[in-house]
Amino acid sequence: MLRIAVPNKGSLSGPAAEMLHEAGYQQRRESKELRIVDPGNEVEFFYLRPRDIAIYVSSGKLDIGITGRDLLIDSGASAEEILPLGFARSTFRYATKPGTAGGVEDLNGMTVATSYEGIVAKHLADNGVDASVVHLDGAVETAIELGVAEVIADVVETGTSLRNAGLEVIGEPIMKSEAVVIRRTGENGEEPKVQQFLRRLQGVLVARTYVMMDYDCRAEHLEEAVAITPGLEGPTVSPLHNEGWVAVRAMVPAKDAQRIMDDLYAIGARAILTTAIHACRL
Ligand SMILES: Nc1ncnc2c1ncn2[C@@H]1O[C@H](COP(=O)(O)OP(=O)(O)OP(=O)(O)O)[C@@H](O)[C@H]1O
């Protein structure tokens, strides 16, 4: 049985459960459940604090975990990222009251409040900056107003929390994060159960990113059409009863679908349809 750590709370928890559900796995019915077994898929899910997941996975007691890249790196645990999942995207940045500092190089002698001490201490050291770090559990944006620190380092998505606190980012992002699948560093990546789990999640990512496009076009325009919709391994082309016409089917990126339909129409393609992909194995 594959043992998988899933975030039980916070920004990662809802989207992770949704992705696992789309991949065909049973998920817990209520938020107090700490573990469930999905016998049909031979998987056991453990609902754990996102911050603890890399530690459990590095211990070898759990095979796989879903957590944030920033949490993985901050933990210092001996676990590695094996698949990025595209949700809970954020940057990790320094912020101050306007006029306090222009970048990390100005932080000598200051105090930085953060929930991610591991990332911040390393970043300061890598930049040769001597600043102290104070650990706070959350809502770190308030630390400056209340005099606990001159600088914060925190997760930024829309920037709303910073704006509301009258703070602005300084310097370049320390890192970019998103939800990731992790496993113990150096673990054999060929294990069939693990590979099957990753293929299922990859299938969800593809189904979310691509749509299926079907259209009819004149045979003499086929090469132009194929250049517009190359598909993954090449489009499927079938003859139409109407001589001189062919039907074409290819996967296209969902975000480009409308532009691609316009381009196909312009070269004379007609009956252009897009349909959602519900599941996929590449
Ligand atoms: N507003 C956000 N947008 C996108 N990702 C976020 C956001 N806030 C936190 N994250 C990501 O979520 C993970 C942190 O999860 P965690 O549950 O510890 O904190 P949280 O989502 O802020 O929840 P909590 O309410 O418990 O503070 C990190 O990977 C972080 O990058």
Ligand SMILES: O=P(O)(O)OC[C@H]1O[C@H](OP(=O)(O)OP(=O)(O)O)[C@H](O)[C@@H]1O
């Ligand atoms: O840039 P934004 O869109 O505002 O998002 C970033 C904020 O979201 C998270 O806070 P959360 O609400 O989880 O509270 P926390 O600080 O207690 O973790 C994060 O810690 C930032 O404060």
Ligand SMILES: [Mg+2]
């Ligand atoms: Mg938070």
